[in-house]
Amino acid sequence: MLNKVAALGQATLNSIAGAGAALIMLTRALVGKPQLRKSWPLLMQQMYSVGVMSLIIIVVSGLFIGMVLGLQGYTILVDFGAEQSLGPMVALSLLRELGPVVTALLFAGRAGSALTAEIGLMKATEQLSSLEMMAVDPLRRVIAPRFWAGLYSMPILAAVFSAVGIYGGYLVGVRWLGVDDGAFWSVMQANVEWGHDIMNGIIKSVVFAFVVTWIALHKGFNCTPTSVGISKATTSTVVTASLAVLGLDFVLTALMFG
Amino acid sequence: MLTTTLEGNPEHLVEIDDIYFHYNHSTHNLYEGLSMAIPRGKITAVMGPSGIGKTTLLRLIGGQLRPQQGQIRFAGQNIPSLKRSELYQLRKRMSMLFQSGALFSDMTVYDNIAFPLREHSRLSEELIETIVLLKLEAVGLRGARHLMPAELSGGMSRRAALARSIALDPELIMYDEPFAGQDPISMGVIIKLIKELNESLGLTSIIVTHDVEEVLTIADYVYIIADKQVVGHGTPEQLLNSDNALVHQFLHGEADGPVPFHYRAPTLADELLGAGDAK
Amino acid sequence: MESRNTQLAVGLFVIIGVLALLFLGLQAANTNVATAGETYRLYAKFDNIGGLKERSPVKVGGVVVGRVSKITLDGDYYEPLVEMVISKQYNEFSDTTSVSILTSGLLGEQYIGLNPGFIDDTVQMLEDGDRIYDTKSALVLEDLIGQFLFSQGND
Structure with missing residues (x-):
């Protein structure tokens, strides 16, 4: 019994130490005078591998989720004779919830795991040590550009996701099931507000971007530099980041729309 | 024993003074009162059985790890007490050849070698190209400059990494197991390179290895570490003639001796009988 | 050359993002009505x-x-x-x-x-x-x- 309490205490201490290490890592990576000439190409490179490479999966998922929303929404709403409300239903679900959240989950799976594996591999092959011995700070050189890339990319991806999703809902609802074209858009416009719905969605996706990228980088940077360690860290990135996103989503939703 | 004669001797580039070290996650001391001096402009070999932390020693000198006790002086500056910025300044004067080569896998060989130059100098691209080609010529890989690290053989990537580590003309170069896993030809090439670089550039070299024969042919001075301390040091001839049993066992590769063949365990008879009792 | 292509792709990526945001703002939301202006x-x-x-x-x-x-x-x-x-x-x-x-x-x-x-x-x-x-x-x-x-x- 005492042993179990001790183990719990140890686990608590470890997680606090882990969070502290992650915080130190991030501050050391981001604080300091920026060197635009050197960091711009690095940022571009990372925006490419983190953002551009995730675009396909985001567009495809967004389209399908929007189409499913259109189909499901229609079958429910038509019972109440309220199929005119399909537009706002699709748009609000996407803008407030599905856009930021599903993008963050897909991002954690696609880009987050890749970031962890990449940095873990750099650690295992002594590339990070080697940078340090060359008097180049790996936090500034490797971590920082990846962090900014993640932070900039995810809100863009979330906006694309929502836009494509709404178009998917339009395809199914209007083109296929015959909801009135004008009503679809006008009822949507009457119910969706720029400041309230779209801005809050963007704020959500910025928060998620911060958390997911941070977790991915921290897991990679602090992994055990062996093949087992890297694969564990990668799994842990996806799990931790997904849970963090879902938990934070509840908190944010309560604050914004509660 | 060494400490009194070491202090501030200008002939020594690196002085390690009575250090105690263990990793954070363990209480087991890796070193207890280890001291050594690396003479300037010479090739010093650090040898010892596997697992006694030879690579750790290099990381300590590079400032990536800090000892719990003791001093490590590089050109008179105590590395563990330096601030980060000072340490980074100091690291520009040393370089390290990692066991795996540690080439950046997302750059070509050329960019890898140009990397430290681009980071730390304001040289023009033309000048950088000249330097890189010269360094590549020195390791015989000028023709391979457009290849990616993944396309290189083990020996070639180590040579490319060597070219990178001399790109900034450091004073000290540390080799971590440079001969491990090399075929005889590339081993010969690397031995030749280490020797040549040391002579032509006036480098101070530290080679950490357990390949006795190879290193004894080029080393000027040899330290043997075991039991958390230096157990023997001297020129290769002195050590080969040493009557220290441990040094003798290590240099001649005998299976049993002061470093036992068996991992610590109760005697076989006890264990078998003990197992019988437990039933 | 490679870095130029990367920059081009990233530029396009950002443009797509802005277009998506414009679409959301102009087509899906009521930007012009009430509470937006004075x-x-x-x-x-x-x-x-x-x-x-x-x-x-x-x-x-x-x-x-x-x-x-x-x-x-x-x-x-x-x-x-x-x-x-x-x-x-x-x-x-x-x-x-x-x-x-x-x-x-x-x-x-x-x-x-x-x-x-x-x-x-x-x-x-x-x-x-x-x-x-x-x-x-x-x-x-x-x-x-x-x-x-x-x-x-x-x-």
Whole structure:
């Protein structure tokens, strides 16, 4: 019994130490005078591998989720004779919830795991040590550009996701099931507000971007530099980041729309 | 024993003074009162059985790890007490050849070698190209400059990494197991390179290895570490003639001796009988 | 060359993001109506606001001109006081204007309907912070049924 309490205490201490290490890592990576000439190409490179490479999966998922929303929404709403409300239903679900959240989950799976594996591999092959011995700070050189890339990319991806999703809902609802074209858009416009719905969605996706990228980088940077360690860290990135996103989503939703 | 004669001797580039070290996650001391001096402009070999932390020693000198006790002086500056910025300044004067080569896998060989130059100098691209080609010529890989690290053989990537580590003309170069896993030809090439670089550039070299024969042919001075301390040091001839049993066992590769063949365990008879009792 | 292609791709990526945002803003949301530009506030006191909520629309003949910004209980008798934010575009309501709480459709949400009053020399225009006195409360189903039964009984 005492042993179990001790183990719990140890686990608590470890997680606090882990969070502290992650915080130190991030501050050391981001604080300091920026060197635009050197960091711009690095940022571009990372925006490419983190953002551009995730675009396909985001567009495809967004389209399908929007189409499913259109189909499901229609079958429910038509019972109440309220199929005119399909537009706002699709748009609000996407803008407030599905856009930021599903993008963050897909991002954690696609880009987050890749970031962890990449940095873990750099650690295992002594590339990070080697940078340090060359008097180049790996936090500034490797971590920082990846962090900014993640932070900039995810809100863009979330906006694309929502836009494509709404178009998917339009395809199914209007083109296929015959909801009135004008009503679809006008009822949507009457119910969706720029400041309230779209801005809050963007704020959500910025928060998620911060958390997911941070977790991915921290897991990679602090992994055990062996093949087992890297694969564990990668799994842990996806799990931790997904849970963090879902938990934070509840908190944010309560604050914004509660 | 060494400490009194070491202090501030200008002939020594690196002085390690009575250090105690263990990793954070363990209480087991890796070193207890280890001291050594690396003479300037010479090739010093650090040898010892596997697992006694030879690579750790290099990381300590590079400032990536800090000892719990003791001093490590590089050109008179105590590395563990330096601030980060000072340490980074100091690291520009040393370089390290990692066991795996540690080439950046997302750059070509050329960019890898140009990397430290681009980071730390304001040289023009033309000048950088000249330097890189010269360094590549020195390791015989000028023709391979457009290849990616993944396309290189083990020996070639180590040579490319060597070219990178001399790109900034450091004073000290540390080799971590440079001969491990090399075929005889590339081993010969690397031995030749280490020797040549040391002579032509006036480098101070530290080679950490357990390949006795190879290193004894080029080393000027040899330290043997075991039991958390230096157990023997001297020129290769002195050590080969040493009557220290441990040094003798290590240099001649005998299976049993002061470093036992068996991992610590109760005697076989006890264990078998003990197992019988437990039933 | 490679880095140029990367930059091009990233540039396109950012442009796609901006286009998506524009699409959301212009096609999906009501950027032009009410509360976006300059606004002024009006107050109205009701007996019962029914299902009216903050952010419910304020309409004139079906056109959204503003939103409900705050609902509080006011005065000694705790009567619901509704604060409305109206777009400056529509600042020519006279003080004979009346407000009522209406329902869109059978099951739809409730909104405030503004009926502009007549204008002549004797009336003044409503300004920021003014109150509308002519109000009609929300219909509450129970009251309706009660009235219906009562009128049946009188026959």
